[in-house]
Amino acid sequence: MGKSYLAVGFMVAAVAAATVGCKCEKVCGDACETACGAACAVKCECAPAKHVVLIGVDGCGARWIPWDVMPNLKALRDEGLYTVGRCHRPTASAINWKSVFSGVSPEIHGFTKWNSSKPSIEPPASAFDAEGRIPCIFSEIRRQTPGAYTVSLFAWDGIGNCHNTNTVDFARYYGGKGDEYPVRDASVFAEGARQLAKKPTLMLLYQGGVDHAGHSHNWGSPEYTNALAQVDANLGKFMTALKGTDMWKDTAVMFVADHGGLGTHHGGVEDIRVLEIPFIVSGPAAKGLRLREPAMLEDVAPTIAALLGLDAPESWRGRAAVNLP
Numbered sequence: 466m467g468k469s470y471l472a473v474g475f476m477v478a479a480v481a482a483a484t485v486g487c488k489c490e491k492v493c494g495d496a497c498e499t500a501c502g503a504a505c506a507v508k509c510e511c512a513p514a515k516h517v518v519l520i521g522v523d524g525c526g527a528r529w530i531p532w533d534v535m536p537n538l539k540a541l542r543d544e545g546l547y548t549v550g551r552c553h554r555p556t557a558s559a560i561n562w563k564s565v566f567s568g569v570s571p572e573i574h575g576f577t578k579w580n581s582s583k584p585s586i587e588p589p590a591s592a593f594d595a596e597g598r599i600p601c602i603f604s605e606i607r608r609q610t611p612g613a614y615t616v617s618l619f620a621w622d623g624i625g626n627c628h629n630t631n632t633v634d635f636a637r638y639y640g641g642k643g644d645e646y647p648v649r650d651a652s653v654f655a656e657g658a659r660q661l662a663k664k665p666t667l668m669l670l671y672q673g674g675v676d677h678a679g680h681s682h683n684w685g686s687p688e689y690t691n692a693l694a695q696v697d698a699n700l701g702k703f704m705t706a707l708k709g710t711d712m713w714k715d716t717a718v719m720f721v722a723d724h725g726g727l728g729t730h731h732g733g734v735e736d737i738r739v740l741e742i743p744f745i746v747s748g749p750a751a752k753g754l755r756l757r758e759p760a761m762l763e764d765v766a767p768t769i770a771a772l773l774g775l776d777a778p779e780s781w782r783g784r785a786a787v788n789l790p
């Protein structure tokens with residue numbers, strides 16, 4: 466192709482870009498076409514979602530999922546993108562949830578115990594943002610899109626240490642005894658359905674009862690399977706509510722877990738049934754996207770950022786698991 470054709474091609478692309486409707490007002494706004502031109506329009510097209518719902522189920526190993534009694538999760542999988550990801554070792558909760566939210570591995574964020582509340586290993590200085598915190602997806606949404614509304618609902622208090630809750634607009638922990646997890650988890654989904662009225666940019670719905678059932682009765686036991694069926698029933702009610710909103714058409718729903726298990730344990734166990742976790746990106750905003758594999762848990766935050774059209778901080782080591790059109 467000669468130079469003149471290249472020039473014409475570029476002009477056509479620029480004109481097309483200027484007339485493409487901006488799907489992501491949060492990134493570009495009305496100033497997009499005049500201020501940024503083609504480059505910005507390309508970025509706008511790369512932001513398929515205005516809303517992301519992140520469902521996190523503690524201890525939901527990919528190899529233990531009883532798909533036949535989880536029709537709602539199966540629908541998310543079949544209508545969206547699914548891969549089997551891997552968690553980090555040691556295969557325990559805070560270690561991996563911290564990676565989910567902060568886009569870095571445990572060697573960087575320094576959480577090394579199942580219930581870490583602060584780093585056991587000092588993170589490198591480059592891992593911190595200008596406010597002196599390890600940036601998480603919530604703090605990045607707050608920094609990059611002031612005015613966005615975010616929600617975090619969790620049934621295990623350790624989750625509160627794994628993200629910057631002071632940058633979340635509505636954060637709530639549902640406490641209680643271990644055998645009260647069914648009620649605590651259901652409350653998370655019920656409040657999540659109520660929060661849809663505020664059209665959250667990001668909403669976390671964390672479930673703790675599956676992990677508790679695994680520790681009490683074995684991974685893969687009838688009680689463990691029943692706990693997952695219960696999650697699915699609540700997920701179904703929530704999805705009905707979500708699909709009834711006008712935000713649904715711009716929504717991506719993600720589903721991940723922090724580890725699986727074997728017997729009544731998971732931390733420190735070297736077995737694929739412990740290591741493998743489900744990684745789902747579904748909903749209307751996931752249409753036309755493709756998953757990059759293999760997926761790791763530090764890819765979750767960069768994936769959410771990419772879906773929403775946000776920049777990933779330079780310090781994040783994970784990468785978006787979706788290839789954008």
Ligand SMILES: [Zn+2]
Nearest residue numbers: 523524558723
């Ligand atoms: Zn866990």
